[in-house]
Amino acid sequence: MKLLVYKAGIWPKKCNLKGRTHIKATLTTFLSRTSLYWVVVLLSGALLSAPALVCAQPASRFESIAQEQAEKAKTLKPPVPDKAELLLKKAEDLFLVDPSGFFPYFDSVYQGGGLTAGAGYRKFFGDNSLWDVKGLYSVLNYKLIEGRIVSRDHWDKRIRFGTRVGWRDATEVSYYGIGMETNKDNRTNFRFQETYAEGFGELRVRPWLPIRSTVGFEQWNTLEGKGDEPSIETQHTPATAPGLGADIGYVHSRISAGIDWRTSPGYTRRGGLYQATLHDYRDGGGLYSFQKLDGEVIQHIPLLRETWVLAARGRVETTLNDSDVIPYFMLPSLGSGSTLRGYSSYRFRDRHSMLFNAEFRWLPTVGLDMALFYDAGKVTSRRSDLDFHNLKSDVGIGARFHGPMATPLRIDLAVSNEGWRLVFSGGPIF
Secondary structure, eight states, X not given: OHHHHHHTTOSOSSOOHHHHHHHHHHHHHHHHHHHXXXXXXXXXXXXXXXXXXXXXSOSSHHHHHHHHHHHHHTTOOOOOOOHHXXXXXXXXXXXXXXXXXXXXXXXXXXXXXXXXXXXXXXXXXXXXXXXXXXXXXXXXXOEEEEEEEEEEEETTXXXXXXXXXXXXXXXXXXXXXXXXXXXXXXXXXXXXXXXXXXXXXXXXXXXXXXXXXEXXXXXXXXXXXXXXXXXGGGTOOTTTSTTTTOOEEEEXXXXXXXXXXXXXXXXXXXXXXXXXXXXXXXXXXXXXXXXEEEEEEEEEEEETTTTEEEEEEEEEEEESOTTOOOOXXXXXXXXXXXXXXXXXXXXXXXSEEEEEEEEEEEEEETTEEEEEEEXXXXXXXXXXXXXXXXXXXXXXXXXXXXXXXXXXXXXXXXXXXXXXXEEEESSOOO
């Protein structure tokens, strides 16, 4: 203070004590009044500007975030799907969801029937019920017509049941003989027509614990085979083709139970299925009655957030009584787009069969899975011969076009010691 007064010329270099005391009191009064003036001015300005500051700056962080979101909401617009997305959505609604009214239908009449297409009509009624009728036709003149009634999602989505009736005509079904040592050049063909009617039900004790049961009647009539290969009756007898020439009616009942925690049977990238199924075929005359037990294990192991998947299946089919006479067209078989993909349909037949499939799948883009695969299996006349010796195998690469719950198209290219095969299928292999 003294220094400032001195520099301003207020504080004299020589001044008695009384003079200094007077000057100091004067300065103190001046500064006090001056400070009070500026304090009043500043406080007045702050009070006048306070409403503007309150309006300009929110009182809390939450209000600030809400204000920013409100500003953004003024400029937001709903996303507009492009043409590809619209086409994909339409295809999903048409092929992967149960549509009402007329719909295209792609499936197989019977393995080995070639490229197949069809159509159907569906009508919903009640709370969770529907009826539909559909038909298929293949390039090899295979035919199918089927009608069904289904009621589902009862008792907290634990119960579904229904019935179906149909007629199937397969004109060029292959038969090479019995066993693993048959020659691929010894193919013969047979034709069959099947009429069937059945009732079915499913109970899910838990969402992952299904129990299924079916009871129905099947009438099998065998006819002369079509196609370029000779008909079966010209090359075989009942000794090499059991039941040759017989028309058989079966009461077919089956029950299955297992653990199923897949996302969907039509498409999944995680979970598995462990299931056993018992079949009972009762021929009216008793000559061709038999029982068969199927066991199947499926596992999907996701990697890298499901962009990669290791998938595997093991399946065994075995007849329970060695003394039963099983018609040649009902024998367990291997070779097709869903078993050994590198071999023609029904390439191997016998009383017991064993199959293994393994795939490494990756997801290059949405709606498409690619896969490298390996298949191996065998058929035997004795259950004790179901081992890992002398397996037939193949390898290949495939593409799966899918939606969230279904696989409407699967394409596989496989190679075995019998050559290359290209497979088109309307569903997953497992």
